[in-house]
Amino acid sequence: MPRPRKFLESDVVSSASEVFAVHGLAAATLDDLVRATGLGKQSLYNAFGGKRELFFRALSEDREEAARAVSEALGHDDASPLERIRGHLLRMAIEFSSSDRRVSLTTRALVESTGEEDPLSTATKAGIEQLAGVYAQCLEHARENGDLPADANVQSLAVYFVAVTRGMELLGRAGVGRSVLTAVALDALRVLHGQRMEEARE
């Protein structure tokens, strides 16, 4: 019997995500969010509780989405695990060299967090570990495949790839172009060449 909402929470979170990715948490004004989501301030407040809470919702959606995307990219069975990582990194190079101003919310949260105890900080750390877990899984497959030395440290390699992709993201936002970023990705992949890996085009 209550009046129903005119919006889907997921739509709102997704629009808000966009705003936060471009402006960051602090710099995004409630007005930006109102404009982007189409809701009124009060509706936003009713449904989510305020800017910060909305950001957290967007952040966790973003984390989930990022992990899902990487997981999917690394999970196809049409290529060897190492080739999948290669493809993924090359795709990231292209994505990060696009000229929009989006920065992943995890990075945003990280940079805007104040202090070790900040919820933003813990959420960020969790996000990074989640992402590293996805890489680790794929690398583990590669190791089982014999594409990686048996004594390869899969865990640290996974974190390494998170670091590299974060770095590529930043460089992309700084205006480093597609070709350079692609070269960087290829360089990064040489880490895996304990044994030779197939050369591929582009």
Add this chain to the structure above:
Amino acid sequence: MPRPRKFLESDVVSSASEVFAVHGLAAATLDDLVRATGLGKQSLYNAFGGKRELFFRALSEDREEAARAVSEALGHDDASPLERIRGHLLRMAIEFSSSDRRVSLTTRALVESTGEEDPLSTATKAGIEQLAGVYAQCLEHARENGDLPADANVQSLAVYFVAVTRGMELLGRAGVGRSVLTAVALDALRVLHGQRMEEARE
């Protein structure tokens, strides 16, 4: 005959740098700066022209300082170029795993810049290129030394190292610990092992 200043600009810029590194440009209040520098608002304004201008001063000092530091780390003649890079990266791993909240001003500027034309953005890009130049120089020496294949792409490797260090910085701020970050650094260095490189302790 005019009344002399009670402060050194360089001291003020350096204190301000600290504030900006911890809080960022937007989140640092003029009051933070007043407290950190010991100057009054008006004095700050007289000497620098406002928060943004002060940030630019701090940024360019920070860039210069970062380039100088890396350049020095990579410039000693007591080890081969590759070993110097190795030492440098391991030192970065330790520095970035410290628990303070400092983030390099170049990264801050990057994340807070809005649009391709923002002065913040161009300053950032220049900073990255400057840093890459330093790496490139050292890598070029390595190539001349025969420590790197003659056809190694020194330019992209240089950018690669900038990306890796930015990524390590971010991960460190997220709370990734010293040992993991060190492992990441060692992974990153494997890129250079076209031919074997001396194994070292730690």
Add this chain to the structure above:
DNA sequence: AAGGTTTTTGACTGTCCGGTCAATAACGTA
């Protein structure tokens, strides 16, 4: 069709903050 519940709308508020102004202090010179 009437009522109860929740959403929506839009105006309002109190705070914070960057920047400014005007008055005062401090210094070197002559």
Add this chain to the structure above:
DNA sequence: TACGTTATTGACCGGACAGTCAAAAACCTT
């Protein structure tokens, strides 16, 4: 020791912004 110049001090201003309040609207059930 007085004067001119510049630094300093502290009060002040206008705007932006997160969050709130209360009235009106919309829906579903009975």
